[in-house]
Amino acid sequence: MIASVPRASCSTQAPVTARFIRAAFSTLIRKAAPVLGALLIALGGTALPAQSDRPVPAGASGEAKAPGAAKAPGVPRTSAASREAAAVRVPDPYVGQLPAIALSHCAARLKAAFRSGNARDLQAAIQDVELLRRTYGTMDVLPLVEAMALVARDLGSHGDPVQGLKVLDAVERWAPRNPTLLATRVILLRHQGPKGYLLSLADTMELTRYRLTNPLDRGLWAVQHLAWLRLGITLLLWGWTLALALRYRKVFRCPLEEPLLRKGQNPHVVAIFGAIVVTLPVLAGLDPSFTAMLWLWLLAPTLQGAEVKASVLILMLQVVQPALTLVEPMASSVPIPSIVTLQQRPQALPVDAATLLKLAPADRAFLAGWRQLEFQEWAKAEATFDALAKHHPDQAEVLNNLGVARYEQGKVQGAQACFDEAATLAPGRGEILLNQSVIAYRLMDGNLGASKQEDARRLAPDVFNNILAVNLVRSDQRAFPLPLPDNPERIKALEPPPDAVEGPRGNLRDLVLLLNFGLPVLAAAAFLIRLRHSIGEAHPSQCTRCGDPFHTTDSPDPAVCSKCHHLFVLKDGLHAESRKRKVDEVGAFQASQRWLHNALTLLLPGLDKIFMGETTAGFVEFVLFCLAGAMILSTGRAVRYPGEIVQDPASVWMPMGILLTVLIYLRSWVKFLPRRG
Ligand SMILES: [Zn+2]
Numbered sequence: 001m002i003a004s005v006p007r008a009s010c011s012t013q014a015p016v017t018a019r020f021i022r023a024a025f026s027t028l029i030r031k032a033a034p035v036l037g038a039l040l041i042a043l044g045g046t047a048l049p050a051q052s053d054r055p056v057p058a059g060a061s062g063e064a065k066a067p068g069a070a071k072a073p074g075v076p077r078t079s080a081a082s083r084e085a086a087a088v089r090v091p092d093p094y095v096g097q098l099p100a101i102a103l104s105h106c107a108a109r110l111k112a113a114f115r116s117g118n119a120r121d122l123q124a125a126i127q128d129v130e131l132l133r134r135t136y137g138t139m140d141v142l143p144l145v146e147a148m149a150l151v152a153r154d155l156g157s158h159g160d161p162v163q164g165l166k167v168l169d170a171v172e173r174w175a176p177r178n179p180t181l182l183a184t185r186v187i188l189l190r191h192q193g194p195k196g197y198l199l200s201l202a203d204t205m206e207l208t209r210y211r212l213t214n215p216l217d218r219g220l221w222a223v224q225h226l227a228w229l230r231l232g233i234t235l236l237l238w239g240w241t242l243a244l245a246l247r248y249r250k251v252f253r254c255p256l257e258e259p260l261l262r263k264g265q266n267p268h269v270v271a272i273f274g275a276i277v278v279t280l281p282v283l284a285g286l287d288p289s290f291t292a293m294l295w296l297w298l299l300a301p302t303l304q305g306a307e308v309k310a311s312v313l314i315l316m317l318q319v320v321q322p323a324l325t326l327v328e329p330m331a332s333s334v335p336i337p338s339i340v341t342l343q344q345r346p347q348a349l350p351v352d353a354a355t356l357l358k359l360a361p362a363d364r365a366f367l368a369g370w371r372q373l374e375f376q377e378w379a380k381a382e383a384t385f386d387a388l389a390k391h392h393p394d395q396a397e398v399l400n401n402l403g404v405a406r407y408e409q410g411k412v413q414g415a416q417a418c419f420d421e422a423a424t425l426a427p428g429r430g431e432i433l434l435n436q437s438v439i440a441y442r443l444m445d446g447n448l449g450a451s452k453q454e455d456a457r458r459l460a461p462d463v464f465n466n467i468l469a470v471n472l473v474r475s476d477q478r479a480f481p482l483p484l485p486d487n488p489e490r491i492k493a494l495e496p497p498p499d500a501v502e503g504p505r506g507n508l509r510d511l512v513l514l515l516n517f518g519l520p521v522l523a524a525a526a527f528l529i530r531l532r533h534s535i536g537e538a539h540p541s542q543c544t545r546c547g548d549p550f551h552t553t554d555s556p557d558p559a560v561c562s563k564c565h566h567l568f569v570l571k572d573g574l575h576a577e578s579r580k581r582k583v584d585e586v587g588a589f590q591a592s593q594r595w596l597h598n599a600l601t602l603l604l605p606g607l608d609k610i611f612m613g614e615t616t617a618g619f620v621e622f623v624l625f626c627l628a629g630a631m632i633l634s635t636g637r638a639v640r641y642p643g644e645i646v647q648d649p650a651s652v653w654m655p656m657g658i659l660l661t662v663l664i665y666l667r668s669w670v671k672f673l674p675r676r677g
Contacts (some may be wrong), residue, residue, distance in 0.1 A: 003514040011259045015455050015523050023562050029109075031649045032411040038540025051369065052086070052233065054394050062443045066332075068426060070239075078646065084413060093409075093561065101622065105146050106128050106129045106144060107147045107148065107151075109121075109125040109128060110122075110125045110126070110129070110148060110151075110167075110170070110171075111146075111148075111151055112125075113125045114166070114170075116150070118659045122170065125239050125452060126170060126326030129141065129144065129174065139175045140344055141175065142175060142178070144171070144643075145171050145174050145175045145178060145180070145181065146644075146645050146646070147644055148167055148168075148171040148179050148182040149168070149171075149180045150168075150645065150646065151164075151167055152164035152165070152167040152184050153184050153187060153188070153646060154189060156187060156188040156191045157191075160192035160655075161188040161189070161192055161193075162194070164184075164188045164191075164393060165185065165188050165189070166540045168184060168185050168188070168271060172354070173258055173640060175317060177206065177210070177211050177640065179207060179211075179644060180644050180646045181647065182203050182207040182210070183205055183207060183644075183646050183647070183649055184646055185203050186200045186203045186204050186207065186644075186649040187199070187649045189203070190649065192563035194589075197614075200649075204353035204649070204652060206634070207648070208221075209427055211641075215229060219327055219328075219640055220639060220641060220642075222324075222327045223327060223328055224635075224639045224648075224651065225326075225635070225651055225653060226324060226327070227632070227634045227635065228627070228630040228631045228634040228653060229320060229627075229630070229632075230320065230321050230324050230624045230634070231319050231629075231630035231633060231634040232322070232627040232630035232631075232634075233317050233318060233321065233626075234318075235291060235626040236290055236314055236317070236622065236623060237289055237293075237314050237315070237317075238289070239308070239607055239622055240311070240314050240619075240622070240628065241291075241292040241295050241296055241617070242604075243600070243604075243606065243607040243610040243611050243622075244295075244296070244307065244311075244610070245299065245301055246596055246600075246611055247300045247301055247610070247611050247613070248303075248542055250542045250547045250548065250549055251302055251539075251540045251541065251542045252278075252279065252298060252299060252302075253274040253297075253561060254390065254538030254539075254549050255297075255301070255539065256273070256274045256277055256278075257270045257271070257273070257274045258300070258540070260273065261460060266449060269596075278291075278294070278295065278298070280294070281292070281294055286453055289318065290519075293315065293519075293523040296311050296523070296527055297523070297526055297527055297530055298317065299532065300472075300527050300530040300531045301531065301534030301537070301539040302539060302540075302541070302542070303531075304613075304615070306616055307615050308531060309617050310615060311527060312524050312528065313526065315519075315520050315523045315524040315527060316520055316521070316524050317523070318519070318523075319517060319520050321516060321520075322513055322517045323514035325513060325516065326513070328460065334347055337360075337394070337491055337495055337496075338483060338486050338491070338494070338651065339363075339367075339483070339484055339485075339491070339493035339494060340483045340484070340486050340487050340574055342494070343367070343368075343370050343483040343484060347372070355494060357491060357494070358493035358494075359493045359494075360489070360493075360551075362388060362391065362392045362393070363484060363490060365387070365388055365392075365396075365669075366385075366388060366392060366397075366398070366484045368386065368402060369385050369480065369482065370386060370401070370484070372405075373401060373404060374480050376408070377519060378405045378406075378408045378409045379409065381404075381405040382400070382402060382405035382409065383407055384537075385398050385399075385401045385402035385405060385676075386402055389402055395422075395425050396422045396425040396426035396429065396482070396484060396486060397422075397482040398485070399418045399419075399421050399422040399425070400418065400419065400422040400429075400432050400435065400481065400482045401427065401481045401482060402429060403415040403416075403417045403418030403419045403422065403435060403479065404435070404479040404480070404481045406418060406598075407435075407438070407439070407478075407479045408478070410480065412439060412442055412443065415479070416436075416439045416443075419432060419435045419436050420436065421441060423436060428455075428459040428460065429460065429463075429482070430456045430459065430460025430463025430464050431463060431480040431481070431482050432461075432482070433453075433455045433456035433459065433460070434452070434453065434456050434464070434480055435479045435480055436448075436452045436455065437449045437450075437452035437453045438478070438479055439479075440452060455667070496625050505506075517529070530560060538551050539550075539647065541553075541558070541559065541563035542559075543559065543563075544558055544559045544560060544564065545560055545561070545564040545568065545586055545589075545590075546561065546564050546582065546585055546589055547589040547593075548563070548585075550562065550563075554566070555569065563582060564582075564586070567579065567583075569581055577659045596611065597611060598672075601668055601669070601671050601672065602668075602669070602672075604622070604625070605619045605621055605622070605664050605665060605667070606619070606620075606622025606623075606624075606625050606664075606668075607622055607624050608621065608668070608671075621664065621667075621668075624660065624664060625661070627657075627660075628656075628657045628658075628660035628661040628664060629657070629661060630657070631653045631654060631656060631658075632658055632661060633658070634651040635650075635651050635654045635657065638650050
């Protein structure tokens with residue numbers, strides 16, 4: 001619940017956003033408006049235009065629009081009850097709206113500077129942010145960075161991506177490798193045509209790496225990028241079955257109808273019966289894949305070796321469907337509450353007092369000390385952490401923060417003792433090493449300062465990059481506090497009450513999933529069993545010349561019926577009249593074969609070859625066609641990741657799919673060109 005946006009799957013994105021916007025607005029109006037008004041007057045009304053000309057992006061406007069209460073990127077998910085409680089509570093002086101207001105003022109100045117194009121104005125605006133940021137810490141600057149990302153995107157969509165990229169270059173120093181900035185950069189580069197698209201690939205890779213290493217984003221990324229795999233495999237099953245049913249269309253229903261005809265049933269009744277059986281799954285409202293499986297089962301005895309192998313493979317591949325269904329809940333799961341996030345991310349709503357009461361008293365004192373550091377109440381913070389230094393379990397964090405409070409009051413020796421002790425307790429922590437380096441520089445020991453910095457760069461590269469890269473001005477270097485770390489008890493204390501969590505949807509979902517896993521296996525097993533039983537029995541084959549089913553033949557070619565053998569090879573034994581009828585029949589069958597073959601070549605490349613019995617070549621071509629088509633139809637267009645305000649750019653799968661589809665079609669249509677020889 002703390003500083004985390006509900007994990008919304010693609011389909012539930014819109015309602016979640018709408019709910020959130022409503023909640024944010026009602027909170028803003030009911031609670032923050034008086035405070036906001038007073039602050040705006042205090043600032044001389046300068047923040048007012050900043051709100052009115054802020055861009056309103058579709059779908060993501062909520063986070064960016066309302067400064068103060070609602071612009072934080074992490075928005076807590078609260079139950080209706082706790083939202084009500086938050087609305088009636090007396091305003092807390094520690095709510096933390098000041099930084100947000102001040103930063104929105106900076107955003108207005110930055111925007112104006114970019115619009116004017118004046119380098120000096122821009123430098124002044126950036127300096128303003130630097131000054132503010134030093135007071136509020138690294139994470140609080142994220143709302144500003146995200147607001148500027150929206151400005152950059154707006155510039156790009158109005159035909160000025162170059163200026164948009166300049167905006168990104170200016171703000172990137174405050175949040176290096178931030179996913180919102182990466183996504184915005186990719187989108188802006190793509191506005192610049194094919195060359196920009198190629199240039200954007202490096203940032204796309206970086207963004208992908210970030211998504212895959214972030215445990216909360218991994219699931220949603222997989223669902224966004226692998227949805228096409230499911231569709232591709234389904235299309236493969238449908239297309240494959242269609243081609244085989246067309247190829248063996250004359251004998252397809254024989255196993256159903258022949259025994260009834262032998263018993264003397266009316267042929268029309270028998271035909272209707274056969275039609276009902278082959279369409280039964282669709283009539284019963286089942287998935288078309290059921291129909292495809294039934295048809296393959298019916299076709300099993302007729303198929304040739306390569307066709308049998310490919311059919312079993314395709315049936316077993318359907319297991320990918322339920323396997324990917326298992327990934328989907330990961331995309332919409334609520335993230336684990338984190339006390340680190342609570343401390344480092346700006347909070348849109350004050351933390352529920354009842355929630356904090358569930359924390360251990362020592363942890364509550366630590367959080368109070370953290371707040372005092374944030375508000376630069378150094379003496380109070382020193383007293384708080386000094387008291388905790390005796391009994392709090394996380395001694396390294398406590399001592400480091402005590403050192404920070406002392407350093408900021410000019411007590412360099414006392415701070416040094418704290419940092420050194422913290423470093424022995426937790427060697428390799430980037431913040432502590434950097435603090436030791438800050439002290440060494442302060443005491444004019446440049447060698448020690450440099451070596452500690454080098455240690456931090458080596459042992460904690462992420463912390464080093466995040467902190468030091470944004471802290472460019474060496475002369476105003478400050479010390480860095482450590483947040484209270486997460487542990488199972490603290491996470492449990494922060495968990496929302498059970499009534500706020502959506503109940504599990506019960507055993508029904510598990511049952512459906514089990515069925516989905518079992519169905520392809522069952523279908524493949526049934527297919528193989530039928531194939532085995534059919535070996536001893538006489539099943540009709542389909543004559544390649546006239547298309548009629550036959551059981552035995554005099555012809556040396558096993559695919560040609562006796563009639564055709566006598567008629568076209570031996571040229572004997574038939575009356576002139578029945579001979580003419582047979583020739584017409586063969587002509588009509590061959591014409592329909594040609595028509596079907598041309599249609600498949602035109603529309604479904606690969607199936608034409610399967611239809612003519614070139615199984616392997618056709619299978620490979622059709623697999624590629626299915627995957628390419630599915631990439632176009634089913635790749636998630638653009639997903640907004642929870643806690644971020646800009647949608648990720650469209651996946652590179654889609655252009656790849658379009659390219660591949662065009663190539664496959666062109667390759668297939670070449671078959672229509674007249675051939676020599
Ligand atoms: Zn024949």
